[in-house]
Amino acid sequence: MYLLSIFAAAILFMASKALAEIEPTASDNLRFFGVWLGASMGADIFRFQSTLIIPAGSPDSNTLGLQAVWPGLQPHSQQYVLQNVLANGVPGEWLLEPYSCCNPIAMLVPPMRVYPGDTLTNTFSLDRFSMQWQINWVVIPGPVGQAAGEVSFNGGLNFDLTQYDNDNATIEAYTSSMFAIELQHGGQWDFGPVSWRDILLEINTTDTTWCKSGPQLQAGSFHWNYSTPVASPVDNVVRCYIAEMNFESPI
Numbered sequence: 001m002y003l004l005s006i007f008a009a010a011i012l013f014m015a016s017k018a019l020a021e022i023e024p025t026a027s028d029n030l031r032f033f034g035v036w037l038g039a040s041m042g043a044d045i046f047r048f049q050s051t052l053i054i055p056a057g058s059p060d061s062n063t064l065g066l067q068a069v070w071p072g073l074q075p076h077s078q079q080y081v082l083q084n085v086l087a088n089g090v091p092g093e094w095l096l097e098p099y100s101c102c103n104p105i106a107m108l109v110p111p112m113r114v115y116p117g118d119t120l121t122n123t124f125s126l127d128r129f130s131m132q133w134q135i136n137w138v139v140i141p142g143p144v145g146q147a148a149g150e151v152s153f154n155g156g157l158n159f160d161l162t163q164y165d166n167d168n169a170t171i172e173a174y175t176s177s178m179f180a181i182e183l184q185h186g187g188q189w190d191f192g193p194v195s196w197r198d199i200l201l202e203i204n205t206t207d208t209t210w211c212k213s214g215p216q217l218q219a220g221s222f223h224w225n226y227s228t229p230v231a232s233p234v235d236n237v238v239r240c241y242i243a244e245m246n247f248e249s250p251i
């Protein structure tokens with residue numbers, strides 16, 4: 001329940017002003033460091049994949065603070081977001097928590113423990129027959145996870161937004177991918193660099209400039225870089241590949 005309200009507050013901060021009634025309060029102390037990548041309104045995302053190297057555990061013993069890292073998808077209206085959230089549990093612990101946010105907020109499956117140095121590959125893909133989304137995750141343990149007895153695992157679900165929408169908002173296509181660090185209630189970015197690998201975004205367009213321009217800063221002031229994006233247009237779909245993107249540290 002706690003996560004429910006804080007995530008609802010969180011994402012709506014980035015959403016439209018029409019949803020102001022559930023915007024976060026000052027006491028949420030919400031902060032983001034994030035970038036987005038997308039083409040334009042009407043250029044729909046078909047597939048979004050990225051691999052997150054699970055960062056170090058936070059040394060912070062403040063259990064009230066939220067620290068989260070997530071890749072996600074948003075429609076042009078920014079009314080909702082589909083996000084595979086990596087969130088802090090007890091101090092030093094990371095949990096994988098796929099969410100639909102925020103009207104209402106819904107954790108889609110129970111939290112899954114992951115460890116620093118694991119690779120987490122998140123895939124969101126649109127099935128164009130049913131027009132429903134498939135969300136998948138694959139976790140490969142690193143040395144820390146292996147030492148803790150973790151074995152590789154994967155999972156997934158079909159996501160039908162109509163099942164999670166409590167105000168019957170218009171169901172829109174996703175047009176932006178997002179990469180975010182989200183902090184609330186005094187949580188700090190004290191877990192070191194966050195590394196994304198093998199970013200792959202497929203969009204319904206013939207335009208390649210959005211890919212070549214690279215991810216765009218959305219929130220926060222931080223050191224980050226990414227390798228040269230490669231745009232491959234095939235049959236009215238542009239596949240954009242970025243080998244690595246690094247969120248180094250806050251400024």
Ligand SMILES: *[C@@H]1O[C@H](CO)[C@@H](O)[C@H](O)[C@H]1NC(C)=O
Pocket residue numbers: 166167168
């Ligand atoms: C949304 O649609 C469902 C099914 O048509 C209906 O039962 C429900 O009352 C609607 N909710 C709102 C908030 O309009």
Ligand SMILES: *[C@@H]1O[C@H](CO)[C@@H](O)[C@H](O)[C@H]1NC(C)=O
Pocket residue numbers: 042044173204
């Ligand atoms: C893809 O683009 C075409 C042409 O702009 C559009 O008609 C269509 O709805 C888009 N989305 C999907 C999911 O095909």
Ligand SMILES: *[C@@H]1O[C@H](CO)[C@@H](O)[C@H](O)[C@H]1NC(C)=O
Pocket residue numbers: 224225226227244246248
């Ligand atoms: C990003 O910056 C880090 C730290 O300076 C560096 O090690 C890395 O090679 C850079 N990567 C790219 C893709 O520019």
